[in-house]
Amino acid sequence: MLVSNNSEYAVTVKDLEKRFGSFQAVNKVSFQVRRGEIFGFLGPNGAGKSTTMRMLCGIIIPTAGEATVNGFDVFHQAEQIKNHIGYMSQKFSLYEDLTVEENIDFYSGIYQIPMVEKKNRKDWVVKMAGLDEHRNSLTAILPGGWRQRLALGCALLHKPPVIFLDEPTSGVDPISRRSFWELIYQLAAEGITVFVTTHYMDEAEYCDRLAMIYRGELVAIGTPDELKVKYMNNDVLNLECLDPFGALQAVNGIPEIREAALFGRGLHLAVNDASSSIPIIIKALQERKLVYTRLEKIIPSLEDVFVSIIESRDSSAGL
């Protein structure tokens, strides 16, 4: 039996599955989200992020497994869940032909915000979204970043303990993305559990904990630092050089190098053991008279981790 209301977990998921016909979109996924944490769901397009989130929000019915949100069962208590969550879908889903205020008023009505609080909550949303001067603008004309903040505000009107954000910053400029994440931090600081999907690696770094999902399966879970240590069975070397393409060719034949990928102005090389590999690489570069400016072991980025996990998955699956 799954945990109850006052547990330390806001979301629990066990062997959750979703099939669309014969297609397995989500395959036996299990994880738990602690109260008040920012939980990131990371994965490439079509991995099953939205599908998982939709099952938790009661939009689609899971095929099998168990899940609770705020202590309520997704199969039998979907309606109770709806009073305790906020949801921001991947596609902008406020009414474009309504003004900022009208959208807020609409969701105030839907969430039955009491009359006395209504104005306060509206002012809070308007201020939070930075839309004070655009209260009466049609939502259709707002730039992406503002729309996203308004959508977030509408999802928070009823002060839900858990909020689900499906790629809230996709298609938003970098500055707006940063300010959106500042909002997420504020919410978490107030004790709200934030469940957020993304495929931006830099955003994943901001999360307290991360689950990586790939082809419907959960492939890794932990804090960003844990993932870098736990799931990276290689050392990663950073090679900066004048001719990365030449260097790539030079290192390609070296058996100690498991992977080599262009990265910025140089290469990231995955090797079994850094100290034994570095001299071999230097030798190979010198043979081809290639100049390098730096070669050192680095802490892998989440992208390195993710790429490494996916490649080991694919190779074990014979792909």
Next chain:
Amino acid sequence: MNMYRVIAIIRKEFIHILRDPRSLGMAIAMPILLIFLFGSSLSLDVDHVPLVVWDQNGTHESREFIGRFTASRYFDLNGHVTSYAEIEEAIDKREAILALVIPREFSRKLESGRKADVQLIADGSDANTATIAIGYAQMVADGYTSSLLLKAADQQGAKRVKIPVEVQPRVWFNQNMLAKNYIIPGLIAVIMMVISALLTSLTIAREWENGTMEQLITTPLTPSELIVGKLTPYFAIGMLDVVLAVLMGQYLFEVPLRGNTALVFGMAALFLPGALTMGMLISIMTRSQLLASQLAMVLTFLPSFLLSGFMYSIANMPIVIQGLTYLVPSRFFIVILKNIYLKGAGFAIILTEAGILLLFAVVLIVVANIKLKKRLV
């Protein structure tokens, strides 16, 4: 059902409607336009139809027959001709819409008690007027026949007489001067059915297409709140349309309303929820605005015109089709409106039809609720 949430939906829907000139136009202008167009073309009585005559018979009988035409106020005799070429010319010059050709043997056949045919040639370029004019001609021939029958009966005592002039009145419209009185009430019912379904056919599909439905699903909003909230503003518009239609009947077509005006609106209030929900149900099932509006059009327009008893008498339909007409809500609304308009009927007389309309509304709302619920969770 929570009134807070219903009111939130109602307010939002009103804003959608008011901000979208297209839907507002459709909601107000379309019923006016349709009633005007169909009303004028179906029910306007034609009189003073210009007529030319080719009397090949040239006898007392043929002149008496022509006299029937000139005496009626439906026809103006614009002269005699002596060839088909002249008829064609008269029609080309718009001096005639109808030409009557009386064959040489007209009087001989009548005297021997046989059927005598006459030929009518009509200007088909205005098919509607032509059809009506032919109908009048048949009416005139009909009158002539009965007078001959009476005369024959007088002369021959109790002897059996044969019908001298063949009359086949098979034109569907009302041939007496009450055509429009009969058609307009039915037309109001038919147009309201089509408009209602069209109005609501877009609403739910639009939420799906814009992704706003997904958002609504994650809120505590229930399907019945959404349905009632969405029906209410369209119900208001529908009632406004009915008011406009009744006013048009009264002042544009001058159709007398013998019964109680309040009863007309009361019955409309009973009819609209079912008609509106039908469009909404289509919207729920298709989730596509384009498909929903086309389907709403097809599913209401054709049955309402053809199977409701508006155009064709239900009693004359094949038995299977007659059964189908029970599924057409406008059928019952037409009966109700005609009864109130023409006979001044009170509530007691239209009780059955009113009950059926209520049943339609309840069944459709329940089905819409179930269908929406399935998809919501």
